[in-house]
Amino acid sequence: MLEKYDLVIVLGSQIKRQGGRYFLAPHTELKALAAGISWQKEMTKKFIISGGYNFGVRYNDNEILKIPDFSFEAFTRARRKKSEAQVIAEFLHERFNIPLNAMFLEELSATTAESVEFLKILLKRPTFTFAKRIGVLTLLPHMRCALPLFRNAHLNVEPLFAEELLVLEKFGVDKICEFYSIPVEEKERAKKIEELLSECKALAKGHY
Numbered sequence: 001m002l003e004k005y006d007l008v009i010v011l012g013s014q015i016k017r018q019g020g021r022y023f024l025a026p027h028t029e030l031k032a033l034a035a036g037i038s039w040q041k042e043m044t045k046k047f048i049i050s051g052g053y054n055f056g057v058r059y060n061d062n063e064i065l066k067i068p069d070f071s072f073e074a075f076t077r078a079r080r081k082k083s084e085a086q087v088i089a090e091f092l093h094e095r096f097n098i099p100l101n102a103m104f105l106e107e108l109s110a111t112t113a114e115s116v117e118f119l120k121i122l123l124k125r126p127t128f129t130f131a132k133r134i135g136v137l138t139l140l141p142h143m144r145c146a147l148p149l150f151r152n153a154h155l156n157v158e159p160l161f162a163e164e165l166l167v168l169e170k171f172g173v174d175k176i177c178e179f180y181s182i183p184v185e186e187k188e189r190a191k192k193i194e195e196l197l198s199e200c201k202a203l204a205k206g207h208y
Contacts, residue, residue, distance in 0.1 A: 013031070022090075033172060048106055083105070086105060123155065136160060
């Protein structure tokens, strides 16, 4: 039986832009697909999508910047384009028919540490008193740095690994294999995915 959450926080990451069209980078798409699966499986009815205006700050239209630009001017320019949270929410609405009013957007953060700080403020609002059980959704490599930040901030959240949700659907398994460059051979494929999920469980228990 799948776990239930009052609220799931989806941690944002890179989005891309081409010809005025916005789309998700592969690692961001994996998280969004996992969030959609959690909605379809009725694991939650409400989300916070976290991710700010980062074009020209963390990345340009197509690639991550080697040196981020956190200047005042860069942030003001970035606001002329969409935020990570908005693009993820639009994807979830279009792909999984998740109502826009089921997704609260945190659009100020430029880093995971900032996401945690802004979320800490938001979760103190009466708006979120309903959220007794909160899941934080991201990929395993990102969870390694994100989960300690939430715990250090004394936020009572549970890790929700995108990989564990993606394996519930055939398209999700294929996406995992593509992202992690897992071989197509069935035995090797199963072994690699099992190792990945075992690592998720270990990290969930605090072994990081």
